[in-house]
């Protein structure tokens with residue numbers, strides 16, 4: 453069984469992955485499968501992980517969270533059933549919102565090993581976690597493991613380890629919420645530079661991992677996914693950090709996928725993080741049709757080497773209950789909302805906005821629309837509804 457790596461980088465927005473800020477991840481991406489619009493399944497960690505690791509719609513996260521017993525992710529169960537060991541190397545405390553049980557089962561039932569150092573600073577914890585994983589790769593023979601790596605330095609308030617020299621300046625010395633970033637352009641730029649510096653530090657850690665993959669002979673034989681759990685906004689569309697709106701900055705994530713035997717390619721296409729587990733399982737011969745809501749990327753390849761179209765859903769909510777979501781398809785994004793008080797029993801769904809993929813609204817304030825936006829949605833309605841299978845229509 454080829455080793456599998458699922459590397460989740462906290463709050464990694466797509467446009468931060470540049471040769472200037474993240475040279476190692478950029479170079480890695482160039483030889484990987486990448487997509488112009490890799491969409492997270494939720495704009496906060498717990499929704500995102502639920503879609504990514506469990507392959508489920510985050511709309512149901514709250515109900516899953518409150519189930520009396522958790523068996524963990526069906527996807528990880530399937531990977532164990534074909535003989536994999538599941539190994540977690542994590543900086544964040546995944547106990548928040550019961551996430552660790554939801555993904556890895558109660559008391560980590562699906563986990564074979566777990567490394568979560570006690571060091572108090574997240575950036576130093578990231579360093580230790582990467583060091584422990586690279587040591588494991590050096591000392592153990594390749595094959596048979598699913599390595600889940602979760603790194604945190606890029607989370608608000610954007611950190612880096614001792615000895616790292618930040619190069620993007622002027623940068624904020626902290627990420628105090630006392631500043632009025634929405635109007636204070638200088639403070640916002642300094643905060644963004646702080647984020648760039650943390651991404652640059654993160655890139656060094658990813659570089660250590662890539663070196664270890666190369667030197668242990670795993671780079672070309674493993675399935676490798678490196679992804680942001682969601683993006684991060686800096687008031688481009690009115691709000692900052694994440695969990696706050698469904699703008700492109702929070703939805704588009706840094707993402708690269710390697711499948712042994714598939715040469716690197718960039719697709720002008722939507723990709724949903726919900727498809728990561730179906731893709732991994734397809735590579736080891738497990739058909740997830742009927743088991744997971746996503747589709748494998750392998751099933752999207754056409755004979756001409758292109759990809760069939762895909763739409764993606766991204767959820768937003770309050771605490772554990774999602775009620776608002778984006779449907780990204782073609783060159784459009786619909787922002788839809790269910791009854792906030794009781795979204796699972798909602799009797800109506802409200803179309804809040806129609807935007808392009810840069811989150812520019814195609815609807816004017818006077819409710820007229822930029823040529824044909826409403827009309828095209830009405831024309832697309834069968835497509836739209838087909839892509840909301842979680843609703844009882």
Ligand SMILES: [Zn+2]
Nearest residue numbers: 463496497681
């Ligand atoms: Zn997160």
